[in-house]
Structure formats: structure tokens, C-alpha cells
Amino acid sequence: MHIDFPKLSQNEPTIGKGSKTKNTKFGQWVELGENNLIDNCTIGDYDYTGQYCFMQNTDLKKFISIAAMVRIGPTNHPYDRPAQHIFAYNGAAYGFEPKDDEYLANRKKIRTTIGNDVWIGHGVVIQSGLTIGDGAVIGAGAIVTHDVEPYTIVGGTPAKKIKDRFPDEIKADLQKIAWWDWSREKLEKYYLDFRLPIDEFVQKHIND
Known part of the structure; x- marks a missing residue:
């Protein structure tokens, strides 16, 4: 939620008060809300988050x-071992050494991918290792445990398909157009086209 929209920077992320990032790469025109924790991520152009996102x-x-309050890619504990607790694999805070570097490195390799033009509602949890397709909508409070197809609206716990945003032919055309890869100049030139009915937008740009 924005009370006042900040003026964003093209080349430097706008990071809200109390937010922390580690080993994270940012694209252009990025905004993080307040009190985010972002670890080992890549964040693309024009992405933004609300408050308390992890x-x-x-x-x-x-x-x-x-x-706000979205959790993406939560890491798992080793429930197939004698102890699930962090002390058993990364216990320096408790005075236990050495940490299990192999386990920690393998856990980081389990990547979660969020596609272009995805809208993720308040309080959503997206489990690690999943892929959310382009144009998908994740309803508020959903817990996502499986991949989500492009331009699909899902919700609930666990999340299930509610409906498609568009017919299959429109979905295919939008992914062919891939407007999210347009240059800044092209986005500015056709900015008002994003207010057109979807059929008119597709008809105008499908052969660009």
C-alpha cells in the first residue's frame, strides 16, 4: 500500500525503511517496501513489493x-535427519561448528521463479522451487504449493485454479508480444495502449 508514491530511480533500487538485502541483484525502477528481507534473489525491472515481504x-x-506480507521461497529444514533444528546444520549462533556447507549450498540451488506481470496478493506464501507463469494472479492469503500456469488466477489454501484471465489465444498472443521486454522508449510511445481493451491491444501489437 502506498500513502505517497515515491519518485523511483532508474538505476538504483528504492528501498524502504528497515529493509535488508543480501546477495541480491536489482533491475531498473525497482521499489522495495518497508521491512523487507531479501536474500539471494534477482529482482527484475519495474518490480515492487509492499511491507514485510520475505x-x-x-x-x-x-x-x-x-x-504486503508475502513470503516467497521459504527454505526447508532437513526433516529426514535426526534433528530438524538449525543448530544441527548452521549452529554457530549456539556455539556449534562446523556448519553443513554442502546442505546449505544445495538449499540455495532450489530456485523459485516468478514470471513477468504477475500480481501477488496480500499474505501469500509461495513455496520454494515453484514457477509462477507470466501474467498470473495469486489471490490474497493463498498458499501456493504447485506451479501456476501463465495468465491463471489461483487462490485458497492450498491454492487452486479459479479461472483464466483470458482465452488461450489471447494468452498465447500476449506471450508472443512480450511487452515486458519492450525498450523504455517503446513503453513510453505506447503507454496509453495499456488502457485499451485486451483485444485491441493484441490486434495492434501482435505483428510488431
Whole structure:
């Protein structure tokens, strides 16, 4: 939620008060809300988050809208071992050494991917290792445990398909157009086209 929209920077992320990032790469025109924790992620152009979002080992593509209190890519504990507790694999805080570097490295390799133009509602949890397709909508409070197809609206716990945003032919045309990869100049030139009915937008740009 924005009370006042900040003026964003093209080349430097706008990071809200109390937010922390580690081993994370940012695209252009990025905004993080307050009190985010972002670890080992890539964040694409024009992505923004609300407050209290936590992400790990996640690759976000472009033009992603993330509401407050969203959790993406939570890491798992080794429930097949004698102890699940962090002390058994990363216990320095408790005075236990050495840490299990192999386990920790393998856990980081489990990547979650969020496609272009995805809208993620308030309080969503997206489990690690999943792929959310371009143009998908994740309803508020959903717990996502399986991949989500492009331009699909899902919700609930666990999340299930509610409906498609568009017919299959429109979905295919939008992915062919891939407007999220347009240059800044082209986005500015056709900015008002994003207010057109979807059929008119597709008809105008399918052969660009």
C-alpha cells in the first residue's frame, strides 16, 4: 500500500525503511517496501513489493506487483535427519561448528521463479522451487504449493485454479508480444495502449 508514491530511480533500487538485502541483484525502477528481507534473489525491472515481504532464493522477472506480507521461497529444514533444528546444520549462533556447507549450498540451488506481470496478493506464501507463469494472479492469503500456469488466477489454501484471465489465444498472443521486454522508449510511445481493451491491444501489437 502506498500513502505517497515515491519518485523511483532508474538505476538504483528504492528501498524502504528497515529493509535488508543480501546477495541480491536489482533491475531498473525497482521499489522495495518497508521491512523487507531479501536474500539471494534477482529482482527484475519495474518490480515492487509492499511491507514485510520475505524472499529467499527467488528470481523475479519484470513488472511484478507484490502486496504486503508475502513470503516467497521459504527454505526447508532437513526433516529426514535426526534433528530438524538449525543448530544441527548452521549452529554457530549456539556455539556449534562446523556448519553443513554442502546442505546449505544445495538449499540455495532450489530456485523459485516468478514470471513477468504477475500480481501477488496480500499474505501469500509461495513455496520454494515453484514457477509462477507470466501474467498470473495469486489471490490474497493463498498458499501456493504447485506451479501456476501463465495468465491463471489461483487462490485458497492450498491454492487452486479459479479461472483464466483470458482465452488461450489471447494468452498465447500476449506471450508472443512480450511487452515486458519492450525498450523504455517503446513503453513510453505506447503507454496509453495499456488502457485499451485486451483485444485491441493484441490486434495492434501482435505483428510488431
